[in-house]
Amino acid sequence: MTTMNLTSSDEVYSHALFILSRREHFTKELVQKLQKKDVSIDLIDEVILRLQKRDYLNDSRATEIFTLEFQRKKKGFIKLISELRIRGISGVESDIRALYTEESEQKNAEKILMLLHKPTREKIYRFLFNRGFSPEIIRRLMNKQIK
Numbered sequence: 672m673t674t675m676n677l678t679s680s681d682e683v684y685s686h687a688l689f690i691l692s693r694r695e696h697f698t699k700e701l702v703q704k705l706q707k708k709d710v711s712i713d714l715i716d717e718v719i720l721r722l723q724k725r726d727y728l729n730d731s732r733a734t735e736i737f738t739l740e741f742q743r744k745k746k747g748f749i750k751l752i753s754e755l756r757i758r759g760i761s762g763v764e765s766d767i768r769a770l771y772t773e774e775s776e777q778k779n780a781e782k783i784l785m786l787l788h789k790p791t792r793e794k795i796y797r798f799l800f801n802r803g804f805s806p807e808i809i810r811r812l813m814n815k816q817i818k
Contacts, residue, residue, distance in 0.1 A: 677705075677708050677709075677710050677714075680714060680717055680718060680721075683705065683710050683714050683715070683717075683718045684718050686705070686708070687705065687718050687722060687728075688722075688727065690704055691722070691727055691728065695733040695736045695737075696728070696733060697730055697733050697734075697758045697759055697760060698719060698723075698728060698730055698759065699758060699759030699760075700758055701719065701722075701728060702715055702719065705718070730760060733760075734755065734763055734767065735770060737751075737754070737755065738767050738770045738771050739770070741754070742771055742775060742779065745779040745780075745782060745783055746779075746802050746803050747776060747779075747780070747799070747802050747803030747804035747805065747808070748767070748768070748771055748773075748776050748803065748804070748805060749803040749804065749805055750802060750803020750804075751767065751771065751803060752764060752767065753803065755767070773808065776804065776805075776808055777808055777811065777812065779804075780799055780804050780808055780809065781812060783798070783799065783802065784799075792813060795809070795812070795813060795816075796809055796813070
């Protein structure tokens with residue numbers, strides 16, 4: 672395994688573009704990856720600004736894509752917010768709720784419930800809660816199931 676010696680701005684920029692070519696990244700994630708390559712903070716800051724000016728690095732777009740992917744994987748809003756915080760994004764709950772509505776979260780929970788084999792109330796609650804669904808949505812779903 673060869674180590675990269677990233678010392679110039681253009682080398683760091685090229686490597687950052689390579690990283691971003693695979694998938695959308697959050698600024699914090701990209702900074703961490705560049706730090707692992709022993710790139711200086713000044714060089715990282717310079718490259719980050721360059722990428723943001725050209726709109727190659729955009730936390731809003733990354734958040735939107737991440738949210739849509741979470742919906743597709745049928746995970747709950749709470750887990751989504753938690754994962755975004757880990758990636759350095761916070762204070763976007765209202766923006767995300769506009770993308771991932773309670774109604775779509777409820778539909779995802781219902782789809783998951785259909786896949787469970789002979790679920791007990793405890794199993795339903797635990798499974799959905801671990802996937803990041805709110806207790807309120809789980810309660811509504813279980814009340815709906817009883818009726």
